[in-house]
Each structure stands twice: as structure tokens, then as C-alpha cells.
Amino acid sequence: GAVVSQHPSRVICKSGTSVKIECRSLDFQATTMFWYRQFPKKSLMLMATSNEGSKATYEQGVEKDKFLINHASLTLSTLTVTSAHPEDSSFYICSARAPYGYTFGSGTRLTVV
């Protein structure tokens, strides 16, 4: 079935540094990918919609200069958390619309120290 590979699964970084998270669709082309963030005891909150070859669409309240999204090919979307701070620590998940439904990456646990 359709698979989205997300890396890294865990990352610890220092405050002020940047972290890049990758999501690849392995056996299908993903024109659109979605980036979600999950806070403890909260639902998965949509951060942005990533469209291949064009600018991402960000949800209200999400800083586009902080969460840089690049969707340069039909199989790869990246989320870069720039100048990370401890409050950015969270679980980030990508999703893509596959031929037979939505499929999710395995998630990235980001800890900023």
C-alpha cells in the first residue's frame, strides 16, 4: 500500500538551531502533503498544506518564517523548524493523499533543549 516515510523519528537539538524533517512518498506521487503537530492531550493540529512546486499554505497562527516548508518534488516534502525553541518541542507528523486514502508518516519527536 501507499507508504510515507518520515525522518528522523526522534531529534534533540539545542535552542537556536534549525531542524529539518523529511517526508517521502515511496510508491506514489504526492502532489499535496499536510504537516500536523500534536501537543500532549490534544488533537493533531494542521500546520500547513504543502503543494508541489508552489508555496505552502499555512494555517492561522502558524509562523511561516519559523516553519519552512519545501515541496520540491512529487515525492518529497520537508519541514524545517528554524531557530528552534523549547516551546517548539512536539510531535510532528506528515500526511499525503494517496490513491486510496490518506496515509501518514510515522512522526518525528522533536525535543529542543
Next chain:
Amino acid sequence: DQQVKQNSPSLSVQEGRISILNCDYTNSMFDYFLWYKKYPAEGPTFLISISSIKDKNEDGRFTVFLNKSAKHLSLHIVPSQPGDSAVYFCAASVSNSGYALNFGKGTSLLVTP
């Protein structure tokens, strides 16, 4: 503004019995609904979906019921098994066309032997 609501944060059921997880939504434009199962530190796994033209969809032990007039859907798991213990997310979308998913906060199901 939470458009998809799961008002029960947790549910405990005995093995072999029926688990019923509930979900309500407020956006009448939603016409495609999904249930996902999620283990800690992993991405959500698709369980079952239903479109608004149907009121029931069944797949093995999982059945989803949709009541459009009440803007309510439920997931029935029968018989429940210990391996079903996880967090279950209800999600909704405006048509099955690549639109982003709106998630509820999840219900943590514990199936006890």
C-alpha cells in the same frame, strides 16, 4: 475552533465486549469521515472511513455509523481485544479530494483481559 469533537478522553472495556467511540462535528460541509488508531510516538494508522452518502460501513470487527442529521458518528469494535488498546482519532474532511483532515482530540481505549 474545534470542528471535530471527541468528548470522551478515555474508555475502558472488557475483552470480548463492544467498544463504542463517539465523535461529533460542527461543519456541515464535512462529507468524508475517517477513524485512525494511534500508538504513542507513531503516526496514525487508518482504520475505516465513511462518506456522507452512507450511514454505515463495516470492515471486520470495525463498524462506523454516521448520523448526518445529528452530525454524529461512532466507531464500534466488536469483539474488543487487548491489542485494540490505543488512542482513536476521528477525522473529517470536505470531500475525498485531498483536503486536509480535521481531527478530534482522540479517545484513549483500554481493553482489559
